[in-house]
Amino acid sequence: MWKFATVFLVAFGALVAGASSQALHDLHKGAGVDCAACHQAPPPAPVPNATCVACHGTMLGPREGAAPLSPDPHNNPHLGQGEVPVCSDCHKIHGVSDVTCSVCHRGFQFNVK
Secondary structure: OHHHHHHHHHHHHHHHOOOOOOOHHHHHHHOOOOHHHHOOOOOOOOOOHHHHHHHHOOOOOOOOOOOOOOOOOOOOOOOOOOOOOOHHHOOOOOOOOOOHHHHOOOOOOOOOO
16 A cells, blocks of 8 residues: 555656656656566566556545546446456556547546556
């Protein structure tokens, strides 16, 4: 839980400072999370979703200290009950994150980190 809180605070601080396009790699590194913590296989092998969930949780349901998202891309109606979306579909560690929901749902407004 402390890792999530640290990464969240660093990410939020960067957002407030106007660095919302900063790669998540830099935010993780700034929080003391080195590459080997996520990359269990040599890059460019993808990081397993379970690795993200181990620190950040599933993001399903209310998040402690965070305002509810509307719409909430983590509670995707296209997935089964309790099924967790693939984190890297939207969150790009080495690039600018985006929301894949917007491909079809162009009217949705998201602020993704």
